[in-house]
Amino acid sequence: MSAPLLAAQGLAFTHPGGRRPVFEGLDVAMHAGRVLTILGPNGVGKSTLLRCLAGLARPSTGTALFEGTSLQVLNDAQRARRIAFMAQSAVEAFSFTVTDIVLTGRAAHLTLFDRPRAADRESAARALQRLGIAHLAHRPMQALSGGEQQMVRMARALAQNSPVLLLDEPTAHLDLANQRQVLDTVRSLAAEGFAVGMSSHDPSHALACGGDVLVLGHTRAVAGPADEVITPALLREAYGLPIDILRTPLGRDVAVPDFGMPH
Numbered sequence: 651m652s653a654p655l656l657a658a659q660g661l662a663f664t665h666p667g668g669r670r671p672v673f674e675g676l677d678v679a680m681h682a683g684r685v686l687t688i689l690g691p692n693g694v695g696k697s698t699l700l701r702c703l704a705g706l707a708r709p710s711t712g713t714a715l716f717e718g719t720s721l722q723v724l725n726d727a728q729r730a731r732r733i734a735f736m737a738q739s740a741v742e743a744f745s746f747t748v749t750d751i752v753l754t755g756r757a758a759h760l761t762l763f764d765r766p767r768a769a770d771r772e773s774a775a776r777a778l779q780r781l782g783i784a785h786l787a788h789r790p791m792q793a794l795s796g797g798e799q800q801m802v803r804m805a806r807a808l809a810q811n812s813p814v815l816l817l818d819e820p821t822a823h824l825d826l827a828n829q830r831q832v833l834d835t836v837r838s839l840a841a842e843g844f845a846v847g848m849s850s851h852d853p854s855h856a857l858a859c860g861g862d863v864l865v866l867g868h869t870r871a872v873a874g875p876a877d878e879v880i881t882p883a884l885l886r887e888a889y890g891l892p893i894d895i896l897r898t899p900l901g902r903d904v905a906v907p908d909f910g911m912p913h
């Protein structure tokens with residue numbers, strides 16, 4: 651396989667004043683044309699890791715490298731031209747329209763005094779189209795549902811057109827069809843050569859995207875190709891309940907947790 655676009659070795663992160671590291675000794679490699687899905691229970695450190703990989707949080711040990719260059723030596727615009735990051739939640743300037751919000755994803759391609767050009771507007775429109783939300787373009791962000799806002803924030807990350815995309819729970823708040831839309835988009839971005847990293851609470855998403863997976867557990871992290879690493883035993887270890895891997899009539903492997911049964 652080619653050299654990774656984004657890589658980190660021996661990464662550790664401890665919150666200021668924190669007694670224990672959130673994680674330590676983590677190795678991560680993201681390749682062009684491949685998806686990396688980060689799985690693991692609540693609070694295990696998925697968002698923290700994504701923020702370290704995006705250069706938005708400073709690891710206590712190790713550093714993330716984009717094509718061998720430490721993110722720490724890049725300024726905000728240089729970093730944003732390499733890595734687009736979608737946070738799990740964000741406070742938006744709600745009076746803006748959806749198009750205005752998506753256009754902010756183009757900021758790294760503009761100087762302080764530039765107004766968005768036709769090409770920036772086209773990028774924004776393409777990102778909305780791609781996620782099937784072009785009809786929302788002129789709506790005020792304020793008037794959208796939580797799931798619609800989430801799709802808009804993903805469109806903003808797409809409009810940034812950076813070779814690495816890091817998406818923190820891009821399927822949170824979404825109905826099943828919109829989860830499918832996001833997964834289709836993630837797969838097609840990888841097919842176009844982007845390196846896409848995302849966190850998820852659903853191991854089926856990692857199986858559906860293929861590529862690599864990093865399963866963060868409270869005692870260890872396991873990484874490798876999704877179809878090899880994701881086993882019922884590892885999922886049980888990570889989440890603490892029985893989880894089967896079943897094949898659907900369409901031949902897709904899905905992870906099915908045992909949620910118990912009615913009394």
Ligand SMILES: Nc1ncnc2c1ncn2[C@@H]1O[C@H](COP(=O)(O)OP(=O)(O)OP(=O)(O)O)[C@@H](O)[C@H]1O
Binds near residue numbers: 666668692693696
């Ligand atoms: N500012 C902070 N100070 C101290 N600890 C924090 C702070 N922010 C987060 N944490 C802790 O860091 C750990 C990792 O949090 P993080 O948000 O990365 O987990 P996560 O795996 O993304 O969780 P979730 O699946 O619930 O979104 C958690 O135990 C959390 O309580």
